[in-house]
Amino acid sequence: MSNLVLVGLNHRTAEVGIREQAAIQVNRMPDALKELSSHAGIRESMILSTCNRVELLSLADDYEQGIAALESFLRRHSQLSSQDLENKLYQYTGDQVVRHVFRVACSLDSMILGEPQILGQVKSSYSIAVEAQTVGSYLNSLLQASFRAAKRVRSETGIGEYSVSVGSAIVELARKILGNLGDKRILIIGAGKMGEMAIRHLVSSGAGTVLVANRSAVSARNLAERYSAASVPFEDLRSAMIRSDIIITSTGAAEILITHSMVQQAMPQRKNAPFVFIDISVPRNVDPSVASIDNVFCYDIDDLGAVVEANTQERRREAVMAEKIVEQEAQSFCARLRARDLTPIAVQIQDSIEGICQSELQRHLRKIGTYSPRETEELESMVSRIAGKIAHPWLAQLKSLHQDPLRQDAFADFIRQMFHLRKDPE
Amino acid sequence: MIWTLFISAALYVLGLLHSIFGFYRKRLVFVRLALGMVGCGFVFHTIFLILLGLKTRHFPITNLSESLSFFAWCIALVFVVANIRYRISVLGAFVLPFVSALTIFSQLFWDENQALPQLLKSKWIYFHATVAFLAYAAFFLTFIAGVFYLIQEKELKNKRFRFLYFHLPSLQVCDELLRNSLFAGFVAMSLTILTGAFWAQQAWGQFWSWDPKETASLITWGIYLLLVYYRLSSRWHGRAAAYISIIGFVSIICTFGINWGLHAYL
Numbered sequence: 001m002s003n004l005v006l007v008g009l010n011h012r013t014a015e016v017g018i019r020e021q022a023a024i025q026v027n028r029m030p031d032a033l034k035e036l037s038s039h040a041g042i043r044e045s046m047i048l049s050t051c052n053r054v055e056l057l058s059l060a061d062d063y064e065q066g067i068a069a070l071e072s073f074l075r076r077h078s079q080l081s082s083q084d085l086e087n088k089l090y091q092y093t094g095d096q097v098v099r100h101v102f103r104v105a106c107s108l109d110s111m112i113l114g115e116p117q118i119l120g121q122v123k124s125s126y127s128i129a130v131e132a133q134t135v136g137s138y139l140n141s142l143l144q145a146s147f148r149a150a151k152r153v154r155s156e157t158g159i160g161e162y163s164v165s166v167g168s169a170i171v172e173l174a175r176k177i178l179g180n181l182g183d184k185r186i187l188i189i190g191a192g193k194m195g196e197m198a199i200r201h202l203v204s205s206g207a208g209t210v211l212v213a214n215r216s217a218v219s220a221r222n223l224a225e226r227y228s229a230a231s232v233p234f235e236d237l238r239s240a241m242i243r244s245d246i247i248i249t250s251t252g253a254a255e256i257l258i259t260h261s262m263v264q265q266a267m268p269q270r271k272n273a274p275f276v277f278i279d280i281s282v283p284r285n286v287d288p289s290v291a292s293i294d295n296v297f298c299y300d301i302d303d304l305g306a307v308v309e310a311n312t313q314e315r316r317r318e319a320v321m322a323e324k325i326v327e328q329e330a331q332s333f334c335a336r337l338r339a340r341d342l343t344p345i346a347v348q349i350q351d352s353i354e355g356i357c358q359s360e361l362q363r364h365l366r367k368i369g370t371y372s373p374r375e376t377e378e379l380e381s382m383v384s385r386i387a388g389k390i391a392h393p394w395l396a397q398l399k400s401l402h403q404d405p406l407r408q409d410a411f412a413d414f415i416r417q418m419f420h421l422r423k424d425p426e
Numbered sequence: 427m428i429w430t431l432f433i434s435a436a437l438y439v440l441g442l443l444h445s446i447f448g449f450y451r452k453r454l455v456f457v458r459l460a461l462g463m464v465g466c467g468f469v470f471h472t473i474f475l476i477l478l479g480l481k482t483r484h485f486p487i488t489n490l491s492e493s494l495s496f497f498a499w500c501i502a503l504v505f506v507v508a509n510i511r512y513r514i515s516v517l518g519a520f521v522l523p524f525v526s527a528l529t530i531f532s533q534l535f536w537d538e539n540q541a542l543p544q545l546l547k548s549k550w551i552y553f554h555a556t557v558a559f560l561a562y563a564a565f566f567l568t569f570i571a572g573v574f575y576l577i578q579e580k581e582l583k584n585k586r587f588r589f590l591y592f593h594l595p596s597l598q599v600c601d602e603l604l605r606n607s608l609f610a611g612f613v614a615m616s617l618t619i620l621t622g623a624f625w626a627q628q629a630w631g632q633f634w635s636w637d638p639k640e641t642a643s644l645i646t647w648g649i650y651l652l653l654v655y656y657r658l659s660s661r662w663h664g665r666a667a668a669y670i671s672i673i674g675f676v677s678i679i680c681t682f683g684i685n686w687g688l689h690a691y692l
Binding site: 155156158161162173175176177178179180272274291294295297299303306307310311314 | 453591
């Protein structure tokens with residue numbers, strides 16, 4: 001039977017101090033995998049170690065033994081005591097492992113729901129394990145199925161579409177108003193951290209020209225150089241503003257830098273082209289009343305927070321659908337796995353009954369020995385049919401329990417006892 | 427022959443359902459499927475119009491049901507073109523109800539006009555009616571773009587980041603759609619009035635006779651002329667243009683509805 005086991009900790013169960021100690025570096029991964037696989041009763045294994053989670057996944061001969069092996073490995077590697085790890089580890093077995101691996105690959109278990117990096121991390125961990133030759137056909141099919149599930153989630157839900165950081169919220173707002181940002185001009189006032197974050201997002205989303213204005217010309221130039229932008233003297237703010245489409249203020253100034261009348265006067269010179277003000281400074285630098293002018297849009301830090309919140313809500317809504325897809329995929333994968341697990345025992349029952357019948361037939365033939373070859377052949381096939389008919393109800397009953405894995409396992413054990421079968425056919 | 431119209435109506439409705447689902451759940455796959463269905467529906471509709479024209483030997487806009495069907499065909503054409511050009515996924519959910527309803531109505535009240543008035547047996551009808559209906563269809567799109575613009579602008583100004591904020595296109599796209607459909611519609615409408623005048627000269631002996639439909643068309647044309655002028659001089663950006671596009675469309679509906687006087691033959 002496929003005894004999948006998983007032991008791990010993640011951002012929900014363990015704080016960063018524990019996570020960093022438990023983490024396994026990429027260069028040490030092959031050795032760790034080999035060491036893990038050398039445990040008695042562990043047949044296949046894989047390790048996923050990212051900044052938010054450390055998970056050990058194995059195919060074991062036995063659930064309890066497997067879990068114990070993984071836990072002791074984790075303790076030894078991280079040099080954390082059982083007390084340190086108390087209530088920080090989660091353990092999954094059987095179908096739970098399938099569900100968990102699928103949810104992780106689909107980014108439903110991530111700190112930022114739907115973030116796209118995790119799938120790549122799972123894929124690279126998998127290929128490291130393939131190279132170290134610690135995965136076999138079981139983990140191979142499990143991981144492939146999880147990649148398929150992740151692909152379905154990406155294409156059938158919009159979980160990755162919504163911006164959930166302040167920087168991407170700025171880009172989203174600007175795009176909702178100005179469309180493509182490629183030919184737009186951006187003016188950043190202030191060379192603070194937040195301003196830099198805004199430039200980084202805008203530039204990476206293909207924004208056009210960037211201008212930086214700051215009271216201290218040196219830091220404006222520094223920031224401008226980093227993003228191949230131009231710096232403008234603070235005194236030319238007004239003319240720079242008129243030529244820009246997106247204005248981001250992030251200064252320490254306590255007063256209003258951009259007043260209602262400044263913007264009002266600028267509009268005719270801009271031929272009424274839309275203006276977007278993003279005011280990340282607290283206290284605010286843009287007079288909030290500018291928003292009452294036609295074609296002028298003004299957002300402060302709270303508004304950006306509201307965009308992030310709205311996007312997060314949308315992601316959660318998409319996650320509900322993603323969970324349904326994961327459940328579907330996990331169920332169909334488990335059913336396939338179980339059908340595969342039943343093949344050996346089915347063959348064993350058939351072989352065992354047929355063996356008894358055939359040996360009785362041989363004895364009979366030795367005693368009588370007067371049959372023609374055709375009659376012998378007929379007798380042999382009859383015995384084979386009898387064996388099939390005796391085996392059939394057992395197998396039918398075993399298969400009919402597919403809804404209930406625990407009872408199915410128990411029944412399989414019972415059959416093995418009845419027919420004196422070994423658990424491991426090899 | 428009428429079965430081709432039936433198939434196209436069914437395809438339009440299917441396209442509409444897929445568009446609404448795609449719009450509501452934000453699934454681009456369904457929007458693309460919808461576009462494909464509408465495209466097929468449009469092909470069937472075209473076949474229907476050709477068959478009808480061959481059978482009756484006249485341009486198929488001589489009575490109410492024929493006009494409705496032809497109008498639906500024009501909107502479907504404009505919709506497909508706009509979708510290829512802009513890929514606005516929500517457009518279908520707003521435009522296709524009209525296309526479907528017009529096609530279904532046309533089919534329900536189907537009636538083949540056997541006795542064609544002498545007036546309509548003219549070559550002018552081909553060009554005059556086609557550009558008229560294309561102008562209506564283009565202005566319909568201008569109207570939809572204006573509505574999109576106003577809603578999205580309101581959401582953005584009031585800082586309400588809700589369903590429509592996420593689902594409607596950006597202001598810039600709305601504005602561009604408004605402008606392009608406006609220009610296309612304006613050219614078509616100008617041609618309508620010009621060809622109408624020449625036809626009138628031949629049929630009634632004078633270019634312009636202040637018939638109610640002629641007057642209404644001229645008023646509508648005037649409204650759109652104003653919009654085009656201000657749009658070109660970029661004085662009316664965005665909201666004002668969107669409002670005028672709605673007023674213009676109301677005027678279009680009036681123009682379409684006025685069928686007495688010299689134009690009384692529907």
